Amino acid sequence: MLNEPASLRPARALLYLHGFNSSSASPKARLVKAACETLARHEGRPFTCLTPDLSYRPDVAYQQAEAALETLGREETLLVGSSMGGFLATLLAERHGLRAVLINPAVQPSRFVGQYLGQTLLNDASGEHFTIDNSYFDQLAALQWDRIVHPSRYLLLLGSADETLDCRDALRAYAGSRMLIHPGGDHGFDVLPEYLPTLFAHGGWRVPASLVLP
Known part of the structure; x- marks a missing residue:
């Protein structure tokens, strides 16, 4: 077992990255964290799960995601990343050779953010107001990846009627x-509970059929 490639061994930790102007209090973030706790209890061993609150600024959010990954190892x-979090998870997966589950990922988020240019938004979780300006385009352009080098690392969960991203x-x-x-x-992908066993299987975990996840 110790000689198996990391891609075949069960994950020892999970990092969930939420979408743009969301938070760790989002339904998907709370669902994934609760499922991690259920699996850890079932297995009788630790399974660390982090769902950090990410900045609305892309460059800072990426730095925070890197720091969280450093904490986990x-x-x-x-x-696991949703929407903008899927974009960030892709950057980390490509850079560090990790597996990733992407839920309706943003492929070119500069196009998505563009519709909010000049608008002042409110983050409901933090109560913080912020205005989208041209610096967002510069940050996203600097982060944008060209192509996926190792597609086998990814599992995508997509909604056919995503109203935000095609x-x-x-x-x-x-x-x-x-x-899938x-x-x-x-876009909210509220059917995620149905896909939790598949999500964890991508991380090398075998979820027993008898185990009821949140």
């Missing part, structure tokens, strides 16, 4: 990756 950590962008960008498309699924 850069080996055998399963990355799932066809992800289908093209992550060609060769494992993809939920018919009629929206």
